[in-house]
Structure formats: C-alpha cells, structure tokens
C-alpha cells in the first residue's frame with residue numbers, strides 16, 4: 001500500500017548510507033515526474049535535472065575531493081583524499097543535481113528558487129514513499145566552475161542542490177526539533 005503523505009512527511013530522514021542496490025532509470029523518471037507537480041508562480045518551470053552517471057559522479061566527486069584536499073599539505077595525502085572522495089561519490093547509487101534557470105527579474109528569480117526547492121522536497125518525499133532514501137547536499141561546490149563543468153550545467157543556470165538517492169542501509173533517528181508552536185504567532 002502506498003505511504004500516506006502525512007506519514008511520509010513525518011518519517012523522512014536524510015540518508016547517508018545506501019545499500020548497493022542500483023536505482024533504475026524508470027524509478028528516477030517516475031520520481032522526477034512526481035516532483036515537478038510542485039507549486040510554481042507563473043508556471044516558469046525553472047527546474048533542470050542532471051542525473052549523474054558513474055563517470056560524472058566520479059568527476060563531481062573529484063572536484064569535491066580537490067576542494068577538501070586543499071587543506072592537506074602533503075601532496076600524496078592530498079591525492080589520497082581526492083581519490084577517496086571521488087570513489088565515495090561514484091559509489092552512491094544515484095545522484096541528481098538540481099539546477100534552476102536564472103531569470104533576469106530578481107523577484108522571479110527568488111520565486112523560481114523557492115519553486116525549485118519545492119521540487120527538491122517533493123523528490124525527497126516521493127523517493128521516501130517508494131522506499132528510497134535521499135540526502136540533499138549543497139555548499140559552495142555548486143558554484144565551482146569545475147563542478148559545473150563536470151555536470152555540464154550551462155550559463156544561465158545554477159545548481160541549487162545535489163541529491164543522493166538510493167536504498168537506505170541505515171535510517172537515522174529523527175533530528176530533534178522545537179515544536180512549531182514555539183515559532184508561531186497567532187495574529188488576531
């Protein structure tokens with residue numbers, strides 16, 4: 001029986017360890033088709049998806065690794081860091097870089113960012129409903145020209161999240177959160 005949406009929202013976690021089970025192209029297409037039902041002002045459909053194959057996951061990982069290795073002085077140790085990160089990224093069952101188009105109008109651009117991140121949350125919830133786990137990754141690497149080149153993101157687009165996807169090997173406990181009530185003002 002499909003997972004109830006309320007239960008999916010309640011029980012979704014960021015998954016850091018995946019099993020070796022591959023994620024099929026059909027599963028990814030199904031997820032993305034669900035994700036694009038996100039709300040979107042003026043139907044600009046700003047989202048762009050880059051589904052990274054093993055070669056590109058390794059290349060993207062090499063960029064991540066090179067950024068990490070910059071802090072390592074010894075060249076051999078730095079190379080080992082780079083290779084370890086590249087290997088780890090290549091081993092992730094599936095990775096989707098989610099980019100958005102960059103509208104000239106700042107208001108539209110902000111709304112487009114919001115809509116694209118709603119797509120990302122839909123993607124995470126839909127994956128969870130299908131028994132798959134996700135982990136959203138962000139950071140300065142998204143604007144690194146080497147990472148953009150590895151993924152093949154053209155001018156006029158920006159990566160806003162890179163989502164790891166796979167069958168969870170381990171489901172972490174929920175992260176503690178304050179209740180919404182503590183952040184809520186009931187305005188008369």
Ligand SMILES: Cc1cc2nc3c(=O)[nH]c(=O)nc-3n(C[C@H](O)[C@H](O)[C@H](O)COP(=O)(O)O)c2cc1C
Nearest residue numbers: 012013014015135136137138139161172173174175
């Ligand atoms: C916009 C965004 C960016 C994130 N970037 C990272 C990241 O770069 N690295 C990381 O480990 N987790 C990242 N996360 C995942 C959060 O750390 C995670 O959602 C948080 O710890 C709460 O855990 P949960 O998702 O299991 O509830 C990101 C989440 C969001 C929404």
